[in-house]
Amino acid sequence: MSNIQVNFNFTGYTLEELLQHTDVTTDVHKELEMEAREDGNFLGWLHLPSTYIKTEEYKKIKESAEKIRKDSDVLLVIGIGGSYLGARAVIEALHPTYFGPTDKKETQVIFVGNNLAPNYINDVINYVADKDFSINVISKSGTTTEPAIAFRIFKEIMYQKYDIKEARERIYVTTDAKKGALKKLADSDKYTTFVIPDNVGGRFSVLTPVGLLPIAVSGVNIDELMNGAIYAEEKYNDSLLQYNDCYQYAVLRNLYYDNGKNMEILATYEPRMHYFAEWWKQLFGESEGKENKGLFPVSVEFTTDLHSLGQYIQEGQRIMFETVLNFAKTETDITIRPDEDNLDNLNYLAGKKLSYVNQKAMEGTVTAHADGGVPNIIINIRELNAKNIGELIYFFEKACATSAKLLEVDPFNQPGVEKYKTNMFKLLKKPGYEDK
Amino acid sequence: MSNIQVNFNFTGYTLEELLQHTDVTTDVHKELEMEAREDGNFLGWLHLPSTYIKTEEYKKIKESAEKIRKDSDVLLVIGIGGSYLGARAVIEALHPTYFGPTDKKETQVIFVGNNLAPNYINDVINYVADKDFSINVISKSGTTTEPAIAFRIFKEIMYQKYDIKEARERIYVTTDAKKGALKKLADSDKYTTFVIPDNVGGRFSVLTPVGLLPIAVSGVNIDELMNGAIYAEEKYNDSLLQYNDCYQYAVLRNLYYDNGKNMEILATYEPRMHYFAEWWKQLFGESEGKENKGLFPVSVEFTTDLHSLGQYIQEGQRIMFETVLNFAKTETDITIRPDEDNLDNLNYLAGKKLSYVNQKAMEGTVTAHADGGVPNIIINIRELNAKNIGELIYFFEKACATSAKLLEVDPFNQPGVEKYKTNMFKLLKKPGYEDK
Numbered sequence: 001m002s003n004i005q006v007n008f009n010f011t012g013y014t015l016e017e018l019l020q021h022t023d024v025t026t027d028v029h030k031e032l033e034m035e036a037r038e039d040g041n042f043l044g045w046l047h048l049p050s051t052y053i054k055t056e057e058y059k060k061i062k063e064s065a066e067k068i069r070k071d072s073d074v075l076l077v078i079g080i081g082g083s084y085l086g087a088r089a090v091i092e093a094l095h096p097t098y099f100g101p102t103d104k105k106e107t108q109v110i111f112v113g114n115n116l117a118p119n120y121i122n123d124v125i126n127y128v129a130d131k132d133f134s135i136n137v138i139s140k141s142g143t144t145t146e147p148a149i150a151f152r153i154f155k156e157i158m159y160q161k162y163d164i165k166e167a168r169e170r171i172y173v174t175t176d177a178k179k180g181a182l183k184k185l186a187d188s189d190k191y192t193t194f195v196i197p198d199n200v201g202g203r204f205s206v207l208t209p210v211g212l213l214p215i216a217v218s219g220v221n222i223d224e225l226m227n228g229a230i231y232a233e234e235k236y237n238d239s240l241l242q243y244n245d246c247y248q249y250a251v252l253r254n255l256y257y258d259n260g261k262n263m264e265i266l267a268t269y270e271p272r273m274h275y276f277a278e279w280w281k282q283l284f285g286e287s288e289g290k291e292n293k294g295l296f297p298v299s300v301e302f303t304t305d306l307h308s309l310g311q312y313i314q315e316g317q318r319i320m321f322e323t324v325l326n327f328a329k330t331e332t333d334i335t336i337r338p339d340e341d342n343l344d345n346l347n348y349l350a351g352k353k354l355s356y357v358n359q360k361a362m363e364g365t366v367t368a369h370a371d372g373g374v375p376n377i378i379i380n381i382r383e384l385n386a387k388n389i390g391e392l393i394y395f396f397e398k399a400c401a402t403s404a405k406l407l408e409v410d411p412f413n414q415p416g417v418e419k420y421k422t423n424m425f426k427l428l429k430k431p432g433y434e435d436k
Numbered sequence: 437m438s439n440i441q442v443n444f445n446f447t448g449y450t451l452e453e454l455l456q457h458t459d460v461t462t463d464v465h466k467e468l469e470m471e472a473r474e475d476g477n478f479l480g481w482l483h484l485p486s487t488y489i490k491t492e493e494y495k496k497i498k499e500s501a502e503k504i505r506k507d508s509d510v511l512l513v514i515g516i517g518g519s520y521l522g523a524r525a526v527i528e529a530l531h532p533t534y535f536g537p538t539d540k541k542e543t544q545v546i547f548v549g550n551n552l553a554p555n556y557i558n559d560v561i562n563y564v565a566d567k568d569f570s571i572n573v574i575s576k577s578g579t580t581t582e583p584a585i586a587f588r589i590f591k592e593i594m595y596q597k598y599d600i601k602e603a604r605e606r607i608y609v610t611t612d613a614k615k616g617a618l619k620k621l622a623d624s625d626k627y628t629t630f631v632i633p634d635n636v637g638g639r640f641s642v643l644t645p646v647g648l649l650p651i652a653v654s655g656v657n658i659d660e661l662m663n664g665a666i667y668a669e670e671k672y673n674d675s676l677l678q679y680n681d682c683y684q685y686a687v688l689r690n691l692y693y694d695n696g697k698n699m700e701i702l703a704t705y706e707p708r709m710h711y712f713a714e715w716w717k718q719l720f721g722e723s724e725g726k727e728n729k730g731l732f733p734v735s736v737e738f739t740t741d742l743h744s745l746g747q748y749i750q751e752g753q754r755i756m757f758e759t760v761l762n763f764a765k766t767e768t769d770i771t772i773r774p775d776e777d778n779l780d781n782l783n784y785l786a787g788k789k790l791s792y793v794n795q796k797a798m799e800g801t802v803t804a805h806a807d808g809g810v811p812n813i814i815i816n817i818r819e820l821n822a823k824n825i826g827e828l829i830y831f832f833e834k835a836c837a838t839s840a841k842l843l844e845v846d847p848f849n850q851p852g853v854e855k856y857k858t859n860m861f862k863l864l865k866k867p868g869y870e871d872k
Contacts, residue, residue, distance in 0.1 A: 357581070
């Protein structure tokens with residue numbers, strides 16, 4: 001049995017209907033493979049897992065992570081967009097929900113430089129004041145406004161707290177191999193550096209040093225994560241739609257789009273997956289949302305949001321379909337106990353596992369929404385662990401590239417992101433932007 | 437100058453165009469006032485702030501909050517939907533972003549019973565194991581599955597940890613005045629009780645004991661919060677559209693809806709407002725998402741999400757408008773320092789406040805999105821504090837009721853929420869549901 005499998009029961013389509021699109025997905029498959037072999041494209045992620053794990057840099061990530069885990073209470077990860085969402089997604093998916101420190105001594109990973117909010121940055125400054133910390137700054141150019149400002153601030157704090165030698169040893173730079181402001185600074189100040197490959201865009205970069213260093217620092221076994229991705233690299237390399245769940249998902253979402261749906265809702269029943277959904281939203285939103293096209297990506301956490309957006313999904317405008325991440329097994333469980341008085345009427349559940357109740361809530365919701373005109377794609381995942389998260393990341397990356405190709409947009413650019421920046425620079429009177 | 441004010445500059449409409457809808461909003465105004473005077477309606481929230489603050493129960497909330505703040509490290513708030521989102525929204529808006537304990541000794545408010553996820557509940561169990569805690573369980577009936585299961589679990593832990601007298605004193609019940617499972621239990625076990633008014637629905641209940649007790653425990657000054665709401669109750673009681681920003685917002689969103697927009701994106705530039713946006717999503721989604729109608733509510737946090745959903749908003753399908761919460765002043769600030777080397781090219785910002793940069797990012801984004809075909813309603817708020825959050829809550833509650841009336845749906849029911857429950861109960865073989 002497969003670790004990850006797409007279930008068609010509530011999609012409104014049969015596999016046979018889907019297979020009519022076999023030729024077009026085979027063409028996209030060939031196109032992706034061909035582009036991956038050429039220079040100047042952004043398909044470096046396609047066959048990266050199986051090769052990257054053998055590199056010296058991969059070893060260096062593990063060594064640096066060990067050092068940070070030993071000498072730091074906190075790792076500050078400075079990055080925005082693809083330079084933070086992937087790491088945060090994996091770290092939160094594979095750790096207990098954080099309420100505060102526990103007995104287990106772990107290095108806490110805190111993300112900063114992904115906004116311009118003074119309160120947030122001051123909250124981080126106050127929090128690390130009495131703690132040992134390291135910095136991992138992640139930026140291709142080193143001049144992106146949000147991370148650059150945060151790095152200025154926290155670099156200064158670092159140099160005030162530690163002597164120059166130690167400060168330099170506590171700064172880890174993930175950037176371009178050769179050029180850019182951050183590379184130049186790293187060379188002159190002798191920071192440890194890691195490379196953002198030229199042919200991997202930000203939102204596809206979680207399985208490069210961009211994501212792997214923070215993930216390893218958090219205590220996740222990155223070998224298992226990479227092994228899941230390597231498994232997926234092989235498994236989803238089947239050119240035939242019939243055998244490729246990843247392509248089937250890509251076709252399904254385009255069929256809904258062609259039939260007038262304009263948003264896809266990713267639903268999870270596991271709160272730890274909150275940031276995985278945020279990562280997924282960037283991946284699909286930035287890859288497809290262009291030329292006035294694309295499905296708008298939304299996420300919900302059930303059953304929580306069944307008492308919020310659930311009403312709309314059940315009975316509002318019929319403009320969406322749902323994709324449900326369903327984990328068959330949970331790491332921990334709870335058995336519901338009987339109660340003598342049974343005032344809450346829950347004794348019918350006595351002896352049942354909570355995971356069972358959550359599963360039935362999922363099944364009941366899928367049928368309720370499908371009956372209400374919202375088709376559901378269920379993605380069954382055997383268990384929430386590092387290996388399966390690695391597979392799931394690759395699954396969605398490849399599905400996204402395929403889906404964007406089917407939509408006939410470039411999956412790897414993001415021209416619209418520049419527009420707010422240009423306006424902002426003009427308002428801020430940045431040299432060169434005064435008269436734009 | 438007003439604390440809260442709707443800015444029309446990027447809406448695509450002028451005030452004059454809006455004022456053509458004066459008669460219809462005046463009618464809705466009269467209808468809401470009339471319904472509020474009749475029994476059996478859900479308009480209790482309309483004139484509640486000014487009367488509730490004078491009650492004995494309001495005093496009792498403050499007394500209970502003081503006791504909990506003295507004897508508890510953690511308050512577990514057990515509730516789902518409207519029984520948790522309002523409190524969480526206000527608490528997170530008015531506190532530093534939480535990374536872990538600080539020197540300031542505060543009672544930590546943790547929300548549970550809003551999902552069926554075993555990992556989450558076990559994470560809470562482990563976290564409170566070595567801490568003194570109290571429980572505030574919030575449920576009209578006492579039999580809603582998610583909170584009822586959580587209350588069974590944590591009540592048992594409470595009775596194991598403390599002797600029966602102390603355990604009973606640590607449980608606070610917010611429920612119906614007379615009937616229901618929770619009321620019955622509270623009476624027999626002598627728990628402290630607070631009343632959920634019959635004429636206030638869950639999503640309109642944050643300024644009742646439902647929200648006020650947890651909010652007071654967190655250390656927020658609830659007098660200020662209520663004073664903001666009382667001010668709003670007076671200010672937004674003007675029947676004339678011309679003078680009522682709340683009605684103007686309601687009309688604007690319906691104009692967009694009538695012109696084919698099908699989602700509203702609430703954008704904030706302050707991470708502390710994350711759960712406020714979640715509260716807003718329930719308020720509007722449940723009130724309007726019915727009869728195949730309504731705007732789907734979405735939220736984004738900028739500038740973070742400008743590097744995620746920003747691309748789609750700028751260039752994807754033109755199906756949305758944005759409502760921007762703009763705080764003119766931040767609690768704290770940071771001055772950007774000059775750097776000798778200036779490798780990051782940030783010296784043009786040296787001496788500038790970060791709040792200024794964030795403000796210019798907002799202005800640049802609003803014009804970029806408006807130019808790209810996404811109209812923007814800016815809601816200017818003078819400052820993020822308890823009083824203004826109180827006003828903003830009332831502003832959105834009244835705007836929501838008005839907007840739903842303009843859309844010709846019942847703002848106060850949520851028939852669709854039952855459907856997943858019925859299916860789930862059938863699958864779980866709950867007595868009475870076996871053959872539904």
